[in-house]
Amino acid sequence: MAFSALSKLVLLASVLGVANAQYWIFGGSRPIVTTRLDPVISPGSVSSHVHSVVGASRFKDVYDPADLLQSNCTTIPVQPDKSNYWAPQLYHQDQKTGALTPIPTTFNIYYLMRNGPSQQPIKAFPDGLRMIAGDTNRRSYNSSSHADQAITFVCQDFSGAHDNDPDWAERPNFFDHNCPDGMRAQVFFPSCWDGVNLDSADHKSHMSYPIQNFNGGDCPDTHPVQLISLFYEMMTTVDKFDFWGPGTWVLANGDTTGYGHHADFQNGWEGDLLQDAIDQCTDVVANVMDCPPLAANFNQASADACVLETQVVAEDTGFSSPLKVLPGCNPLWDGTGPRPTCSGLSTPPLVPAQTPLPTGWTEVGCIAEGTNGRALTGASTTSPTMTRAACASFCASKGFALAGVEFSDECYCDNQMRNGASKSTVTWNECTNRCAGNSNEICGGPMRLTLLTVN
Numbered sequence: 351m352a353f354s355a356l357s358k359l360v361l362l363a364s365v366l367g368v369a370n371a372q373y374w375i376f377g378g379s380r381p382i383v384t385t386r387l388d389p390v391i392s393p394g395s396v397s398s399h400v401h402s403v404v405g406a407s408r409f410k411d412v413y414d415p416a417d418l419l420q421s422n423c424t425t426i427p428v429q430p431d432k433s434n435y436w437a438p439q440l441y442h443q444d445q446k447t448g449a450l451t452p453i454p455t456t457f458n459i460y461y462l463m464r465n466g467p468s469q470q471p472i473k474a475f476p477d478g479l480r481m482i483a484g485d486t487n488r489r490s491y492n493s494s495s496h497a498d499q500a501i502t503f504v505c506q507d508f509s510g511a512h513d514n515d516p517d518w519a520e521r522p523n524f525f526d527h528n529c530p531d532g533m534r535a536q537v538f539f540p541s542c543w544d545g546v547n548l549d550s551a552d553h554k555s556h557m558s559y560p561i562q563n564f565n566g567g568d569c570p571d572t573h574p575v576q577l578i579s580l581f582y583e584m585m586t587t588v589d590k591f592d593f594w595g596p597g598t599w600v601l602a603n604g605d606t607t608g609y610g611h612h613a614d615f616q617n618g619w620e621g622d623l624l625q626d627a628i629d630q631c632t633d634v635v636a637n638v639m640d641c642p643p644l645a646a647n648f649n650q651a652s653a654d655a656c657v658l659e660t661q662v663v664a665e666d667t668g669f670s671s672p673l674k675v676l677p678g679c680n681p682l683w684d685g686t687g688p689r690p691t692c693s694g695l696s697t698p699p700l701v702p703a704q705t706p707l708p709t710g711w712t713e714v715g716c717i718a719e720g721t722n723g724r725a726l727t728g729a730s731t732t733s734p735t736m737t738r739a740a741c742a743s744f745c746a747s748k749g750f751a752l753a754g755v756e757f758s759d760e761c762y763c764d765n766q767m768r769n770g771a772s773k774s775t776v777t778w779n780e781c782t783n784r785c786a787g788n789s790n791e792i793c794g795g796p797m798r799l800t801l802l803t804v805n
């Protein structure tokens with residue numbers, strides 16, 4: 351991460367009003383997928399609304415901790431954290447047409463070492479723990495409920511022009527104006543565990559907020575184990591879209607108020623690393639690199655190159671063109687009047703996240719371009735719908751046995767490697783370009799080809 355981005359995060363942390371100083375941030379973490387799955391709420395099926403999901407590459411419709419730990423990679427820079435972190439995708443509604451466009455999103459994931467006056471020891475998440483915070487059906491605010499206090503929005507204006515303006519202060523629902531430097535949708539998870547159950551029927555009651563505050567304090571006798579505190583900032587670039595009033599912003603669950611924001615977590619930390627970090631990093635303030643056990647496992651290149659290994663729901667989430675209606679049954683609703691209903695909906699199937707290659711074709715891996723010309727010179731094409739499969743099919747149709755994709759949308763073919771190039775792969779994470787026709791898939795990198803061959 352660039353230094354300037356990091357110092358910005360430190361500033362944001364001071365906005366948070368951190369009580370205990372020790373915490374780290376997985377800053378600017380990229381969603382690995384945006385799809386209608388939720389293994390905690392809707393295991394084994396398509397979920398009710400679209401989520402923006404950060405983390406491990408084996409995220410799928412069920413939470414299987416052992417399988418999740420087999421993930422190749424995660425979009426979190428500390429690669430042994432194979433957890434997933436998710437929240438509803440935020441959409442922008444066009445005032446005239448009602449068309450819905452997903453607002454680009456990244457997450458800052460905070461791990462905060464907080465306890466209360468009795469200084470209970472802080473524990474890592476137990477293997478298999480999952481939980482949710484917030485309530486998708488809520489459309490109002492109870493100011494004495496810790497659960498409601500834990501869901502907040504921040505309107506970013508780095509100019510400082512609105513620092514003391516109450517209309518711009520952190521609040522439990524959407525603002526009535528745009529945010530010049532983006533909006534943060536924030537969720538603070540309960541940190542007290544009952545010590546027994548890894549989940550519960552409502553995915554909440556095995557956890558509790560602390561006694562004193564939603565974001566810190568002693569754990570109640572019913573939930574005596576103090577876990578590390580988890581806090582997500584979902585960063586949304588609302589400033590890139592116009593603001594026209596209530597209804598401008600819509601969560602994927604149809605909520606136009608923001609009160610129905612929520613988030614989910616499923617634990618995928620390997621071994622004792624999280625507990626080691628908690629025990630050893632008593633001085634860390636925001637920067638992961640100041641925590642030796644985490645720094646030793648920091649690999650941003652692997653996070654950048656990580657792609658989903660599993661399946662997605664076969665439906666458009668709006669990233670290629672704006673949607674007329676939100677996926678699932680999620681008519682827009684601000685909580686006034688009866689909730690609108692849906693009819694005639696069918697459930698789309700799951701399909702592989704990576705477009706399957708034509709029969710006989712396999713991926714060799716990430717290779718370097720030729721040193722004095724292109725590696726593959728037999729034929730070439732570019733396409734806004736390029737995938738590895740599309741390139742392999744094109745090369746096959748021209749009678750070639752080698753295909754290489756580069757810079758997201760370029761396809762090259764040949765029967766041999768030329769100009770000093772070879773089939774020896776370089777580190778897979780040097781190929782970081784998403785395919786133009788499938789953002790779940792990699793199509794080469796700068797001077798790097800994803801090479802495919804037919805046997």
Ligand SMILES: *[C@@H]1O[C@H](CO)[C@@H](O)[C@H](O)[C@H]1NC(C)=O
Pocket residue numbers: 422659778
């Ligand atoms: C990821 O894992 C799958 C098996 O689940 C394997 O086929 C694939 O080559 C791996 N990808 C990378 C980039 O390591």
Ligand SMILES: *[C@@H]1O[C@H](CO)[C@@H](O)[C@H](O)[C@H]1NC(C)=O
Pocket residue numbers: 492493494495496
């Ligand atoms: C508000 O929250 C408090 C604390 O959880 C609870 O006791 C009270 O019943 C809630 N009020 C309403 C109207 O739900």
